[in-house]
Amino acid sequence: MPVSEVNGVQIGWERLGSGPALLFCNGSGSTLADAQPMLAQLAGGFDLLAWDYRGFGTSAAVTGSYTMADLAADAEGLLRVAGWDHCRVVGVSFGGMVAQELAVTSPALVERLALACTSSGGAGGSSYPLHELQALPHEEMAAAGLKLADSRWDEEWFDSHPVDRVISERVAPKTPADPAQGAAREAQFRARARHDVWARLPLITCPTLVGCGRYDGIAPPENARAIASRVPNAELREYEGGHPYLFQDPTAAPDLVAFLRDEG
Secondary structure, rough: OOOOEEEEEEEEEEEEEOEEEEEEEEEOOOOOOOOOOHHHHHHHHOEEEEEOOOOOOOOOOOOOOOOHHHHHHHHHHHHHHOOOEEEEEEOOOOOHHHHHHHHHHHHHHEEEEEOOOOOEEEEEEEEOOHHHHHHHHHHHHHHHHHHOOOOOOHHHHHOOOOHHHHHHHHHHOOOOOOOHHHHHHHHHHHHHHHOHHHEEEEEEOOOOHHHHHEOOOOHHHHHHHHHHHHHEEEEEEOOOOOOOHHHHHHHHHHHHHHHHHOOO
């Protein structure tokens, strides 16, 4: 996996597939390795560029705090590395925040924008403060995290929905064992807590898809509705699922790909 210096930081990135240029912005606490199922699906129809945020995966360890604007600048720097002067952008959860910041800061770079299970901050609503879960005992943190991910999730639900049980095991919050990863996550939590693009959302000029899960307690549906109400040329789609609705509702991922490919 290549590593390039972007804004004075060593950033690990990956490029795969062929088709229209697409930048993928990952969720919080996740690496490119974690995102492989989604990346494999997208690489089937796009020239896909994805990266590890500061402190994660193959990117350099964090040395201090940063802002969402810094991450948007990292994304813009990676576009230069790729030789792209514009592209399509998809952001999932925390990545949706990065994607929004990029789109309001440099709207000419973004041809089409897909935002999944995310929030604008400010008057449009913020995503749940996940850093508060880290102070809980492990069992309490895991139980609270599951209910936030999908308000329907409990043992009775899992007994009749085994696929959701598998998904829940992948998305359950974990306390990093590696101190460096813990520092990276803390820096990411701080940037996430300060995220607020609400007043600037009308600056987004490209066609935009805003997707959400109806049972999401991390980025509630009302936050997606708020984004869609403020972004010109935005379309809102709600799905049967929670925060990981892209893996729960079989129509969600194909909708995302069709939108990004401008197939209706």
